[in-house]
Amino acid sequence: MAASGRHGAGVDKQRVILDAAIRVFARQGFHSCRVSDVADEAGVAYGLVYHYFSSKEEILNTLFTERWQLMLDAIVEIDSREQLTARDKLGQVAGFIIDSYRHEPDLMKVIIVEVTRAANTFGRHHLPKIREAYNLIAGIVEQARADGTFKSDISAEFAAMCFYGAIEQLLTAWIFDVLPKSDDDYERAKGLVVEAICGGLESDAVGAAA
Amino acid sequence: MAASGRHGAGVDKQRVILDAAIRVFARQGFHSCRVSDVADEAGVAYGLVYHYFSSKEEILNTLFTERWQLMLDAIVEIDSREQLTARDKLGQVAGFIIDSYRHEPDLMKVIIVEVTRAANTFGRHHLPKIREAYNLIAGIVEQARADGTFKSDISAEFAAMCFYGAIEQLLTAWIFDVLPKSDDDYERAKGLVVEAICGGLESDAVGAAA
DNA sequence: GCTTCTGGATTGACTGGTCAGTCAATGGAG
DNA sequence: CTCCATTGACTGACCAGTCAATCCAGAAGC
Secondary structure (H helix, E strand, O other), rough: OOOOOOOOOOOHHHHHHHHHHHHHHHOOOOOOOHHHHHHHOOOOOOOHHHHOOOOHHHHHEEEEEEHHHHHHHHHHHOOOOOOHHHHHHHHHHHHHHHHHHOOOOOHHHHHHHHHHOOOOOOOOHHHHHHHHHHHHHHHHHHHHHOOOOOOOOOOOOHHHHHHHHHHHHHHHHHOOOOOOOOOOOOOOHHHHHHHHHHOEEEEEEHHOOO | OOOOOOOOOOOOOOOOOHHHHHHHHHOOOOOOOOOHHHHHOOOOOHHHHHHHHOOOOHHHHHHHHHHHHHHHHHHHHHOOOOOOOHHHHHHHHHHHHHHHHHOOOOHHHHHHHHHHHHHHOHHHHHHHHHHHHHHHHHHHHHHHHOOOEEOOOOOHHHHHHHHHHHHHHHHHHHHOOOOOHHHHHHHHHHHHHHHHHHHOOHHHHHHHHO
Protein backbone atom coordinates (compact mmCIF):
# COMPACT_ATOMS: atom_id res chain seq x y z
CA MET A 1 0.00 0.00 0.00
CA ALA A 2 1.90 2.97 -1.31
CA ALA A 3 4.93 3.90 0.78
CA SER A 4 3.31 2.87 4.03
CA GLY A 5 4.26 0.12 6.43
CA ARG A 6 2.11 -2.82 7.37
CA HIS A 7 -0.16 -1.70 10.15
CA GLY A 8 -2.48 1.23 10.44
CA ALA A 9 -4.48 2.46 7.46
CA GLY A 10 -1.43 3.06 5.32
CA VAL A 11 -0.36 6.14 7.24
CA ASP A 12 3.29 7.04 6.89
CA LYS A 13 4.36 7.22 10.52
CA GLN A 14 7.63 8.93 9.69
CA ARG A 15 5.66 11.75 8.10
CA VAL A 16 3.27 11.83 11.04
CA ILE A 17 6.20 12.23 13.39
CA LEU A 18 7.77 14.96 11.25
CA ASP A 19 4.52 16.90 11.11
CA ALA A 20 4.06 16.55 14.84
CA ALA A 21 7.62 17.74 15.37
CA ILE A 22 6.94 20.84 13.30
CA ARG A 23 4.05 21.74 15.57
CA VAL A 24 5.88 20.93 18.80
CA PHE A 25 9.13 22.63 17.82
CA ALA A 26 7.22 25.71 16.69
CA ARG A 27 5.19 25.82 19.87
CA GLN A 28 7.80 25.00 22.51
CA GLY A 29 11.11 25.40 20.75
CA PHE A 30 13.52 22.62 19.93
CA HIS A 31 15.51 22.77 23.14
CA SER A 32 12.57 23.20 25.48
CA CYS A 33 10.56 20.26 24.22
CA ARG A 34 11.04 16.62 25.03
CA VAL A 35 11.11 13.82 22.54
CA SER A 36 8.10 12.46 24.38
CA ASP A 37 6.22 15.66 23.50
CA VAL A 38 6.77 14.91 19.85
CA ALA A 39 5.72 11.30 20.30
CA ASP A 40 2.58 12.34 22.16
CA GLU A 41 1.71 14.95 19.56
CA ALA A 42 2.13 12.32 16.85
CA GLY A 43 0.02 9.83 18.83
CA VAL A 44 2.86 7.36 18.74
CA ALA A 45 4.97 5.52 21.28
CA TYR A 46 8.17 7.13 22.49
CA GLY A 47 10.38 4.42 21.07
CA LEU A 48 8.95 4.70 17.58
CA VAL A 49 10.54 8.08 17.15
CA TYR A 50 13.90 6.35 17.48
CA HIS A 51 12.84 3.71 15.00
CA TYR A 52 12.59 6.37 12.31
CA PHE A 53 15.16 8.87 13.51
CA SER A 54 18.51 8.28 15.11
CA SER A 55 18.24 11.30 17.38
CA LYS A 56 16.16 14.32 18.26
CA GLU A 57 18.46 16.45 16.14
CA GLU A 58 17.97 14.27 13.10
CA ILE A 59 14.30 15.21 13.11
CA LEU A 60 15.21 18.86 12.89
CA ASN A 61 17.89 18.06 10.31
CA THR A 62 15.33 16.36 8.14
CA LEU A 63 12.85 19.22 8.40
CA PHE A 64 15.48 21.79 7.53
CA THR A 65 17.15 19.92 4.71
CA GLU A 66 13.88 19.06 2.97
CA ARG A 67 12.61 22.58 3.03
CA TRP A 68 15.84 24.44 2.38
CA GLN A 69 16.56 22.38 -0.71
CA LEU A 70 13.12 23.30 -2.02
CA MET A 71 14.07 26.93 -1.64
CA LEU A 72 17.47 26.52 -3.27
CA ASP A 73 15.84 24.78 -6.22
CA ALA A 74 13.30 27.57 -6.49
CA ILE A 75 15.98 30.24 -6.52
CA VAL A 76 17.95 28.41 -9.20
CA GLU A 77 14.82 28.09 -11.29
CA ILE A 78 13.95 31.75 -10.88
CA ASP A 79 17.48 32.80 -11.73
CA SER A 80 17.34 30.76 -14.94
CA ARG A 81 14.50 32.79 -16.41
CA GLU A 82 16.48 34.90 -18.84
CA GLN A 83 13.77 37.44 -19.55
CA LEU A 84 13.53 38.67 -15.95
CA THR A 85 15.36 41.71 -14.60
CA ALA A 86 17.39 41.36 -11.41
CA ARG A 87 14.72 43.23 -9.53
CA ASP A 88 12.06 40.84 -10.80
CA LYS A 89 14.18 37.84 -9.88
CA LEU A 90 14.69 39.15 -6.37
CA GLY A 91 10.98 39.85 -6.23
CA GLN A 92 10.22 36.24 -7.11
CA VAL A 93 12.67 35.00 -4.51
CA ALA A 94 11.12 37.21 -1.86
CA GLY A 95 7.71 36.03 -2.99
CA PHE A 96 8.68 32.40 -2.69
CA ILE A 97 9.99 32.82 0.83
CA ILE A 98 7.04 34.88 1.96
CA ASP A 99 4.61 32.38 0.47
CA SER A 100 6.47 29.58 2.22
CA TYR A 101 5.83 31.32 5.51
CA ARG A 102 2.27 32.08 4.61
CA HIS A 103 1.45 28.47 3.81
CA GLU A 104 3.53 26.73 6.44
CA PRO A 105 4.22 29.22 9.19
CA ASP A 106 5.13 26.59 11.76
CA LEU A 107 7.70 24.92 9.55
CA MET A 108 9.24 28.22 8.54
CA LYS A 109 9.30 29.35 12.14
CA VAL A 110 11.20 26.23 13.10
CA ILE A 111 13.67 26.60 10.24
CA ILE A 112 14.36 30.25 10.93
CA VAL A 113 14.32 30.23 14.70
CA GLU A 114 16.00 26.87 15.31
CA VAL A 115 18.37 26.60 12.37
CA THR A 116 18.99 29.73 10.34
CA ARG A 117 19.12 32.04 13.32
CA ALA A 118 20.79 29.48 15.54
CA ALA A 119 23.95 29.13 13.52
CA ASN A 120 25.77 28.94 16.82
CA THR A 121 24.39 25.73 18.21
CA PHE A 122 22.47 23.72 15.72
CA GLY A 123 22.70 25.60 12.46
CA ARG A 124 26.49 25.50 12.45
CA HIS A 125 26.23 22.11 10.80
CA HIS A 126 24.08 23.61 8.06
CA LEU A 127 26.10 26.73 7.36
CA PRO A 128 27.27 25.42 3.97
CA LYS A 129 23.69 24.91 2.83
CA ILE A 130 22.66 28.27 4.19
CA ARG A 131 25.55 29.88 2.40
CA GLU A 132 24.39 28.37 -0.87
CA ALA A 133 21.30 30.52 -0.62
CA TYR A 134 23.40 33.62 0.00
CA ASN A 135 25.54 32.77 -2.98
CA LEU A 136 22.61 32.23 -5.30
CA ILE A 137 21.19 35.60 -4.34
CA ALA A 138 24.61 37.16 -4.74
CA GLY A 139 24.72 35.64 -8.21
CA ILE A 140 21.57 37.46 -9.19
CA VAL A 141 22.96 40.73 -7.88
CA GLU A 142 26.31 40.16 -9.54
CA GLN A 143 24.69 39.87 -12.93
CA ALA A 144 22.85 43.14 -12.43
CA ARG A 145 26.07 44.77 -11.32
CA ALA A 146 27.75 43.57 -14.47
CA ASP A 147 25.10 44.97 -16.79
CA GLY A 148 24.98 48.27 -14.93
CA THR A 149 21.52 47.93 -13.46
CA PHE A 150 22.88 47.74 -9.93
CA LYS A 151 25.46 49.96 -8.29
CA SER A 152 28.94 48.58 -8.65
CA ASP A 153 30.24 49.98 -5.36
CA ILE A 154 28.12 47.59 -3.31
CA SER A 155 29.53 44.08 -3.59
CA ALA A 156 27.14 41.31 -4.53
CA GLU A 157 27.85 39.38 -1.33
CA PHE A 158 27.14 42.43 0.76
CA ALA A 159 23.96 43.17 -1.13
CA ALA A 160 22.84 39.57 -0.76
CA MET A 161 23.20 39.87 3.02
CA CYS A 162 21.12 43.02 3.12
CA PHE A 163 18.43 41.47 0.98
CA TYR A 164 18.28 38.17 2.79
CA GLY A 165 18.56 39.86 6.18
CA ALA A 166 15.64 42.13 5.42
CA ILE A 167 13.44 39.20 4.43
CA GLU A 168 14.40 37.09 7.39
CA GLN A 169 13.73 39.99 9.71
CA LEU A 170 10.31 40.37 8.14
CA LEU A 171 9.50 36.72 8.78
CA THR A 172 10.85 37.05 12.31
CA ALA A 173 8.64 40.08 12.86
CA TRP A 174 5.62 38.10 11.70
CA ILE A 175 6.59 35.09 13.78
CA PHE A 176 6.66 37.18 16.94
CA ASP A 177 3.71 39.37 16.05
CA VAL A 178 5.75 42.52 15.68
CA LEU A 179 4.23 43.26 12.29
CA PRO A 180 0.61 42.67 11.21
CA LYS A 181 0.02 39.62 9.06
CA SER A 182 -3.12 39.66 7.00
CA ASP A 183 -3.17 38.17 3.50
CA ASP A 184 -2.86 41.71 2.30
CA ASP A 185 0.21 42.37 4.37
CA TYR A 186 1.93 39.34 2.91
CA GLU A 187 1.12 40.34 -0.65
CA ARG A 188 2.17 43.93 -0.16
CA ALA A 189 5.36 42.87 1.58
CA LYS A 190 6.51 40.99 -1.52
CA GLY A 191 6.62 44.17 -3.55
CA LEU A 192 7.72 46.45 -0.75
CA VAL A 193 10.77 44.51 0.33
CA VAL A 194 12.13 44.60 -3.20
CA GLU A 195 11.21 48.23 -3.55
CA ALA A 196 13.00 49.00 -0.30
CA ILE A 197 16.18 47.11 -1.11
CA CYS A 198 16.47 47.68 -4.86
CA GLY A 199 14.87 51.10 -5.14
CA GLY A 200 15.87 52.30 -1.69
CA LEU A 201 13.90 54.03 1.02
CA GLU A 202 14.57 57.50 -0.30
CA SER A 203 12.02 58.96 -2.65
CA ASP A 204 13.09 58.94 -6.29
CA ALA A 205 13.56 62.68 -6.48
CA VAL A 206 16.18 62.51 -3.74
CA GLY A 207 17.77 59.38 -5.13
CA ALA A 208 18.18 61.00 -8.55
CA ALA A 209 19.55 64.18 -7.09
CA ALA A 210 22.29 62.35 -5.20
CA MET B 1 37.66 50.84 48.04
CA ALA B 2 35.42 51.83 45.19
CA ALA B 3 32.60 49.39 44.53
CA SER B 4 34.66 46.32 45.44
CA GLY B 5 34.13 43.83 48.23
CA ARG B 6 36.54 43.00 51.01
CA HIS B 7 39.01 40.43 49.76
CA GLY B 8 41.17 40.34 46.67
CA ALA B 9 42.78 43.48 45.36
CA GLY B 10 39.52 45.30 45.06
CA VAL B 11 38.41 43.34 42.02
CA ASP B 12 34.70 43.39 41.35
CA LYS B 13 33.90 39.71 41.20
CA GLN B 14 30.49 40.30 39.69
CA ARG B 15 32.17 42.04 36.78
CA VAL B 16 34.76 39.28 36.51
CA ILE B 17 31.97 36.71 36.28
CA LEU B 18 30.10 38.74 33.68
CA ASP B 19 33.19 39.11 31.54
CA ALA B 20 33.95 35.43 31.84
CA ALA B 21 30.38 34.64 30.87
CA ILE B 22 30.70 36.75 27.74
CA ARG B 23 33.68 34.69 26.64
CA VAL B 24 32.15 31.35 27.54
CA PHE B 25 28.74 32.09 26.06
CA ALA B 26 30.36 33.34 22.87
CA ARG B 27 32.62 30.32 22.61
CA GLN B 28 30.25 27.51 23.57
CA GLY B 29 26.80 29.00 23.38
CA PHE B 30 24.53 29.67 26.31
CA HIS B 31 22.76 26.33 26.26
CA SER B 32 25.85 24.20 25.65
CA CYS B 33 27.93 25.61 28.46
CA ARG B 34 27.74 24.78 32.12
CA VAL B 35 27.67 27.25 34.94
CA SER B 36 30.88 25.63 36.10
CA ASP B 37 32.50 26.63 32.79
CA VAL B 38 31.72 30.24 33.60
CA ALA B 39 33.02 29.86 37.14
CA ASP B 40 36.23 28.24 35.91
CA GLU B 41 36.75 30.91 33.26
CA ALA B 42 36.28 33.55 35.92
CA GLY B 43 38.67 31.75 38.27
CA VAL B 44 35.99 31.64 40.91
CA ALA B 45 34.20 28.95 42.86
CA TYR B 46 31.01 27.52 41.43
CA GLY B 47 28.86 28.74 44.26
CA LEU B 48 30.02 32.32 43.96
CA VAL B 49 28.19 32.63 40.67
CA TYR B 50 24.97 32.06 42.60
CA HIS B 51 25.99 34.59 45.17
CA TYR B 52 25.88 37.30 42.53
CA PHE B 53 23.26 35.92 40.17
CA SER B 54 20.08 34.09 40.97
CA SER B 55 20.33 31.85 37.94
CA LYS B 56 22.27 31.13 34.79
CA GLU B 57 19.71 33.08 32.81
CA GLU B 58 20.11 36.13 34.97
CA ILE B 59 23.70 36.40 33.82
CA LEU B 60 22.56 36.55 30.22
CA ASN B 61 19.77 38.93 31.20
CA THR B 62 22.26 41.29 32.75
CA LEU B 63 24.57 41.20 29.75
CA PHE B 64 21.74 41.88 27.36
CA THR B 65 20.01 44.57 29.35
CA GLU B 66 23.19 46.53 30.01
CA ARG B 67 24.24 46.58 26.42
CA TRP B 68 20.89 47.01 24.78
CA GLN B 69 20.10 50.03 26.91
CA LEU B 70 23.37 51.56 25.78
CA MET B 71 22.22 51.14 22.21
CA LEU B 72 18.77 52.53 22.86
CA ASP B 73 20.32 55.58 24.51
CA ALA B 74 22.65 56.02 21.58
CA ILE B 75 19.80 55.89 19.08
CA VAL B 76 17.80 58.42 21.05
CA GLU B 77 20.80 60.69 21.20
CA ILE B 78 21.45 60.36 17.48
CA ASP B 79 17.81 61.02 16.69
CA SER B 80 17.89 64.18 18.73
CA ARG B 81 20.51 65.85 16.54
CA GLU B 82 18.26 68.15 14.58
CA GLN B 83 20.71 69.05 11.90
CA LEU B 84 21.12 65.50 10.61
CA THR B 85 19.18 64.06 7.69
CA ALA B 86 17.40 60.75 8.13
CA ARG B 87 20.06 59.04 6.07
CA ASP B 88 22.77 60.47 8.29
CA LYS B 89 20.92 59.40 11.41
CA LEU B 90 20.55 55.87 10.10
CA GLY B 91 24.20 55.96 9.17
CA GLN B 92 25.13 56.88 12.73
CA VAL B 93 22.94 54.13 14.11
CA ALA B 94 24.52 51.58 11.77
CA GLY B 95 27.91 52.94 12.72
CA PHE B 96 27.19 52.57 16.42
CA ILE B 97 26.08 48.97 16.05
CA ILE B 98 28.97 48.04 13.80
CA ASP B 99 31.46 49.68 16.15
CA SER B 100 29.90 47.80 19.04
CA TYR B 101 30.62 44.58 17.26
CA ARG B 102 34.06 45.71 16.30
CA HIS B 103 35.08 46.58 19.84
CA GLU B 104 33.26 43.81 21.68
CA PRO B 105 32.61 41.03 19.22
CA ASP B 106 32.04 38.39 21.90
CA LEU B 107 29.43 40.43 23.73
CA MET B 108 27.62 41.33 20.53
CA LYS B 109 27.74 37.73 19.39
CA VAL B 110 26.10 36.64 22.62
CA ILE B 111 23.44 39.32 22.43
CA ILE B 112 22.57 38.60 18.82
CA VAL B 113 22.87 34.84 18.81
CA GLU B 114 21.45 34.11 22.26
CA VAL B 115 18.90 36.87 22.70
CA THR B 116 17.95 38.86 19.63
CA ARG B 117 17.88 35.89 17.30
CA ALA B 118 16.53 33.56 19.94
CA ALA B 119 13.27 35.36 20.51
CA ASN B 120 11.67 31.96 20.78
CA THR B 121 13.33 30.63 23.88
CA PHE B 122 15.20 33.22 25.79
CA GLY B 123 14.64 36.46 23.96
CA ARG B 124 10.88 36.23 24.30
CA HIS B 125 11.24 37.89 27.68
CA HIS B 126 13.11 40.77 26.07
CA LEU B 127 10.85 41.36 23.08
CA PRO B 128 9.55 44.64 24.50
CA LYS B 129 13.08 46.03 24.80
CA ILE B 130 13.97 44.75 21.37
CA ARG B 131 10.88 46.37 19.96
CA GLU B 132 11.92 49.69 21.43
CA ALA B 133 14.87 49.66 19.08
CA TYR B 134 12.64 48.92 16.12
CA ASN B 135 10.37 51.75 17.12
CA LEU B 136 13.18 54.25 17.50
CA ILE B 137 14.44 53.40 14.03
CA ALA B 138 10.91 53.59 12.70
CA GLY B 139 10.67 57.02 14.25
CA ILE B 140 13.63 58.23 12.26
CA VAL B 141 12.12 56.85 9.08
CA GLU B 142 8.73 58.29 9.87
CA GLN B 143 10.12 61.77 10.10
CA ALA B 144 11.79 61.41 6.71
CA ARG B 145 8.55 60.10 5.27
CA ALA B 146 6.74 63.14 6.61
CA ASP B 147 9.15 65.62 5.06
CA GLY B 148 9.17 63.79 1.75
CA THR B 149 12.74 62.56 1.86
CA PHE B 150 11.63 58.93 2.10
CA LYS B 151 9.02 57.15 0.03
CA SER B 152 5.62 57.27 1.62
CA ASP B 153 4.44 53.94 0.26
CA ILE B 154 6.83 52.03 2.50
CA SER B 155 5.64 52.17 6.10
CA ALA B 156 8.14 53.26 8.72
CA GLU B 157 7.76 50.00 10.65
CA PHE B 158 8.40 47.99 7.54
CA ALA B 159 11.42 50.08 6.62
CA ALA B 160 12.78 49.75 10.15
CA MET B 161 12.63 45.97 9.84
CA CYS B 162 14.51 46.02 6.56
CA PHE B 163 17.15 48.31 7.96
CA TYR B 164 17.63 46.50 11.22
CA GLY B 165 17.46 43.11 9.52
CA ALA B 166 20.17 44.07 7.08
CA ILE B 167 22.49 45.18 9.87
CA GLU B 168 21.86 42.15 12.02
CA GLN B 169 22.48 39.89 9.06
CA LEU B 170 25.76 41.70 8.48
CA LEU B 171 26.86 41.09 12.05
CA THR B 172 25.73 37.49 11.79
CA ALA B 173 27.76 37.08 8.62
CA TRP B 174 30.81 38.44 10.43
CA ILE B 175 30.18 36.27 13.45
CA PHE B 176 30.17 33.13 11.35
CA ASP B 177 32.92 34.20 8.98
CA VAL B 178 30.65 34.45 5.98
CA LEU B 179 31.90 37.95 5.17
CA PRO B 180 35.46 39.25 5.54
CA LYS B 181 36.13 41.42 8.56
CA SER B 182 39.12 43.68 8.35
CA ASP B 183 39.04 47.17 9.86
CA ASP B 184 38.43 48.37 6.35
CA ASP B 185 35.46 46.09 5.89
CA TYR B 186 33.84 47.44 9.04
CA GLU B 187 34.37 51.04 7.99
CA ARG B 188 33.11 50.51 4.49
CA ALA B 189 30.12 48.56 5.74
CA LYS B 190 28.90 51.57 7.70
CA GLY B 191 28.44 53.60 4.56
CA LEU B 192 27.39 50.76 2.34
CA VAL B 193 24.56 49.45 4.45
CA VAL B 194 22.97 52.89 4.48
CA GLU B 195 23.63 53.35 0.79
CA ALA B 196 22.02 49.97 0.11
CA ILE B 197 18.92 50.56 2.20
CA CYS B 198 18.35 54.28 1.69
CA GLY B 199 19.70 54.69 -1.82
CA GLY B 200 18.85 51.19 -3.01
CA LEU B 201 20.87 48.64 -4.87
CA GLU B 202 19.90 49.93 -8.28
CA SER B 203 22.20 52.44 -9.88
CA ASP B 204 20.93 55.99 -9.73
CA ALA B 205 20.22 56.22 -13.45
CA VAL B 206 17.77 53.34 -13.12
CA GLY B 207 16.32 54.58 -9.87
CA ALA B 208 15.66 58.00 -11.38
CA ALA B 209 14.12 56.52 -14.52
CA ALA B 210 11.61 54.47 -12.55
C1' DG C 1 -8.77 -22.33 3.44
C1' DC C 2 -6.07 -22.71 7.57
C1' DT C 3 -1.80 -22.67 10.39
C1' DT C 4 2.74 -21.36 11.19
C1' DC C 5 6.55 -18.54 10.48
C1' DT C 6 9.15 -14.23 9.88
C1' DG C 7 10.61 -9.73 10.25
C1' DG C 8 9.65 -5.11 10.59
C1' DA C 9 6.51 -1.92 13.27
C1' DT C 10 5.36 -0.59 17.76
C1' DT C 11 5.45 -0.21 22.71
C1' DG C 12 6.99 2.01 27.07
C1' DA C 13 9.76 1.10 31.19
C1' DC C 14 14.32 1.85 32.36
C1' DT C 15 19.21 3.65 32.54
C1' DG C 16 23.00 6.64 32.53
C1' DG C 17 24.64 10.96 32.44
C1' DT C 18 24.23 15.74 32.84
C1' DC C 19 23.73 19.93 35.30
C1' DA C 20 21.25 23.82 37.59
C1' DG C 21 20.79 25.19 41.90
C1' DT C 22 21.53 24.38 47.26
C1' DC C 23 23.82 24.69 51.51
C1' DA C 24 26.78 24.01 55.33
C1' DA C 25 31.37 25.11 56.17
C1' DT C 26 35.40 28.29 55.86
C1' DG C 27 37.98 32.47 56.04
C1' DG C 28 39.41 36.99 56.41
C1' DA C 29 38.55 42.11 56.63
C1' DG C 30 37.03 45.50 59.54
C1' DC D 1 33.74 38.95 67.05
C1' DT D 2 30.73 39.59 63.25
C1' DC D 3 29.36 39.59 58.75
C1' DC D 4 29.62 38.56 54.26
C1' DA D 5 32.42 36.84 50.45
C1' DT D 6 33.81 32.48 49.05
C1' DT D 7 34.14 27.49 48.59
C1' DG D 8 32.86 23.04 46.36
C1' DA D 9 30.55 18.73 47.35
C1' DC D 10 26.07 17.22 46.93
C1' DT D 11 21.14 16.57 45.42
C1' DG D 12 17.15 16.31 42.82
C1' DA D 13 15.19 16.63 38.46
C1' DC D 14 15.19 16.03 33.91
C1' DC D 15 15.56 13.67 29.64
C1' DA D 16 17.90 11.57 25.47
C1' DG D 17 18.53 7.34 24.00
C1' DT D 18 18.24 1.94 24.81
C1' DC D 19 16.18 -2.41 24.64
C1' DA D 20 13.54 -6.46 25.43
C1' DA D 21 8.97 -7.60 24.72
C1' DT D 22 4.84 -7.58 21.84
C1' DC D 23 2.09 -7.20 17.79
C1' DC D 24 0.58 -8.06 13.33
C1' DA D 25 0.52 -8.31 7.99
C1' DG D 26 1.72 -11.04 4.71
C1' DA D 27 4.65 -15.22 3.03
C1' DA D 28 5.28 -20.04 3.17
C1' DG D 29 3.82 -24.48 3.90
C1' DC D 30 0.18 -27.97 4.02
